[in-house]
Amino acid sequence: MNVRRLISTTALAGATALGLVTLSACSGTSSAGGGKGGGTLDVVVSFYPMQYLAEEIGGDHVEVTTLTKPGVEPHDLELKPRQASELRQADYVLYLKGVQPAVDEAIAQSGVEHTVDAATLTTMESHGTEVGHDHGHEGEEHEGGEHEGQGGEEHDAGAGADPHVWLDPVKYAEVAQGVGDSLAKADPAHAADYRKNTGTLVGKLKALDAKFADGLRNGTTKTFITTHSAFGYLAERYGLDQHGIAGIDPESEPSPARIKELQSVARQEKVSTVFFETLASDRTARTLAKDTGLRTDVLDPLEGITDRSRGDDYLSVMESNLAALQKALGAK
Structure with a gap:
């Protein structure tokens, strides 16, 4: 672990604790269909590839907040107390385990019921500095599914797994399917729209793959x-x-x-x-x-x-x- 990541992880404990103190003073966006009231589903995502999925699939039914602002190198993100509070208030959290250690730890402590690790929605592999068409597919295979808060089963991508699945349109489409299913579960009132939007996005990704x-x-x-x-x-x-x-x-x-x-x-x-x-x-x-x-x-x-x-x-x-x-x- 490099120094900045160590600092990030150390600072996380304080950020999370402060988030607990300030939670009662903050109000999150309420959700429709099983959230905190009426309105849109309050979605928190870890970084841009997850943001794109949430916005494309969620459409008008979600309000998306990303923990990684534009221009910030996501691997070294340091969470602020306000972000820890936003995370704990979310109706739905989407992240990719293995990219941002500080985010992974904060999400594990958040207690949010609908928490989805995109790494569980496709097959993860181990890649080094060299990889190509003559290399075997290494790593672990995962079953698709949702990690539901503290009580659900969490599928670990495995040590050393390459997290950059979004750069393969086929794998990204697999993740999109899982995100659509999990949003429908979190907000059943708009399940039909989530499934329709998922189909549209998967179609675009298939066309990109063909290109x-x-x-x-x-x-x-x-x-x-x-x-x-x-x-x-x-x-x-x-x-x-x-x-x-x-x-x-x-x-x-x-x-x-x-x-x-x-x-x-x-x-x-x-x-x-x-x-x-x-x-x-x-x-x-x-x-x-x-x-x-x-x-x-x-x-x-x-x-x-x-x-x-x-x-x-x-x-x-x-x-x-x-x-x-x-x-x-x-x-x-």
């Missing part, structure tokens, strides 16, 4: 280098080989041996581009590119949307990612 499959079918290389090893699921889905400068944690620093290895990969696999992202430092990527005579470009792991994002929502940024990969891989 990626067709757009990446042919290329001069299957190999790409990226700062943050977030694209393991995407690489396996579309027969690519990801080589990450850092590991799953975007803050890990590569060793000199790793840099030398990547330089060799770039030469052997005819790599043209080193990718970096919008929410983390591009210093190492630019240094590697300069040393090997490669271009740089953005491949967005979609952990947050900012004014620097190449698109204003999940679908548009993923389409920008596809265009960037096509250019880098020589795909037509």
Whole structure:
């Protein structure tokens, strides 16, 4: 655990305690159909990929609050006392275990009845700095379902599992189906709308999958280098080989041996581009590119949307990612 995460986890206990004190002085948005009264369902999500699902599926029946504000690197989020209070008052909480340790702990302590870990809604795998079409599917398989508060069964993604399932449209669609089912359970009065919205979103994700499959079918290389090893699921889905400068944690620093290895990969696999992202430092990527005579470009792991994002929502940024990969891989 790095220092900032340690600080985040330590600060969490105080934040949660203060949230308990201030809870009676705060009023959450009330919900329809089994919530805290009339109105919309008060939904708290951990970060952008969960926010997108909640908003697309929930529609007008939900009011969504995200714990990770735009521009904040989600892996190192530190919860404020106000956020701890918001979390405890929610009607429904959606998160992805393994991305944000401080959030995971706060949710475990929140006592919210309808709490859903997206990692339980699809199959999680273990990925390192290298992954591709010739690598086996590793990790644990999970049954879909909802973790209902303190009394429900919680399916753990497993130590070392790669949490970046949203970057594979097929897996993201599986998560969307589970979110739709759980929202219908939390708010049965609007279950039909949640199921309809889920069907619409899944259709969009299937169309996105088809675009990626067709757009990446042919290329001069299957190999790409990226700062943050977030694209393991995407690489396996579309027969690519990801080589990450850092590991799953975007803050890990590569060793000199790793840099030398990547330089060799770039030469052997005819790599043209080193990718970096919008929410983390591009210093190492630019240094590697300069040393090997490669271009740089953005491949967005979609952990947050900012004014620097190449698109204003999940679908548009993923389409920008596809265009960037096509250019880098020589795909037509």
